[in-house]
Amino acid sequence: MSQPSSPKAGPTRGRMSRRKSAGPVPYDFRRPTKLSREHVRTLQIAYETFARQYATVLTSTLRVVSQVTLISIEQLTYDEYITALENPTVMAMVEMEPLSGINIFEFSLSTALVCVDHMLGGPGGKQPQRPLTDIETPLIQGLLTRVLAELRYAYEPITEIRPKLGSIEYNPQFVQAAGSSDAMIVASFEMRVGTEECVATICMPFGPLFSKLQGDGLGSTLTDAQRQAKEAALRNMTAGLSNTPIDISVRFDPVTLTASELVMLRPGDVVPLGHPVTAPLAVTSAGITFAHAVPGSSGRRLACLVVPTPKEDDR
Structure with a gap:
């Protein structure tokens, strides 16, 4: 579910290595992975489209060469997602009607300040670690509103969404967008604005999005042989589960x-x-x-x- 990329130096290296660590990963049978390969591919196409549009918005708005590349699509619990984030960071709360729940659009605070500096005609460069001021916040909100419009466009093959930007938070531990054990779909992007780079993430509740992925019409693109193999696998799994002893x-x-x-x-x-x-x-x-x-x-x-x-x- 991840695309390979070379390790990066600087403050983003730790976060990228945590998301892409090699070696065996424990499997929790109480929380099985429900995203099929077809679902991941559908999301990958949507997020790659979004990444290209996102980079175009950044370049045209900030007047500096920007790049956004999809790194991975993961199914995590909300607690796992929050624990991996830096503190402070920019966390934009987003509603995506008709999908229920709170979605999170997150990227580093230093990148947000660099974006503000470029919008005001500055050269970018190293920025202080501080929250956005009352003047800077509307600038970032305006940029995010344009970016969310591109997310709506990218999601059109999956479902129609109407992103609405809410509040901006800085401490991940104070954001209660979901229960700690709730399943989330997290897309990670490598985001570059001039010389500044970070890992940006989009975190969406699993349930509402999964229901739309199930109705994405992928079954109509299967060949007869693939459909027969899928039906045979379902019959074999059902037969195996039917004969499994269970304590009552x-x-x-x-x-x-x-x-x-x-x-x-x-x-x-x-x-x-x-x-x-x-x-x-x-x-x-x-x-x-x-x-x-x-x-x-x-x-x-x-x-x-x-x-x-x-x-x-x-x-």
Whole structure:
């Protein structure tokens, strides 16, 4: 999902190496990668188009040679994304209707100050590490508004979006755009403005964008052989999962005890259950309740009969 590029010297080297580190990567089965190769390719085409338009906007607005190149497209949790960012940095909050959630357009604070310097006729160069002033902020907002218009154009093959620029923040730890474990799609770009360079990122919630990627019509471009191979793989996976043994539990409602009561328990003690006599038991797997049942027997064996899920009013 990443394009190779040579390591860069300077302050961006650490961030680029963290995003493109070599070696094995742990796989979390509780958070599987859901982006298929076709989805990544679709996003790659859109973001490469955006990168070219982004570079054109920077060059024409700042009157200095600028370049934007796509580095990678990753699926990360929001906490992983925030942890990898520098502090301070420019984080523009963006709404992209009709996609739900808050999106983040981020790039380094020094690059933002260089852009302001060029817009005001300056030569760029080294900039102090400080937040934007009340005069500089509208200049950056105007630039970002033009850039987001190009993002709307790049996303037209996927879905129609209407980017709307919100507030600008500087401390990643104070930005609560999503839950820490929420899946995000993060696109990273190498951004050069004159001699200044950084890694810019666009972070979007996974769910709303993934639903649009599923309806991107890629299936219509598959050949008959590819479609048959895809259907055969789906059948094989379904057959394999259907025969996989799963531990199932039939449980009463849990009982709450204090620490002292738990320590004082001895053989022969009676622990009253709070489960109503008329309420069915919960059928669970991996801590998830997926059905309800009443206890009984089948011949000489204990058994349970699955019943409709009771309503809250009935319970």
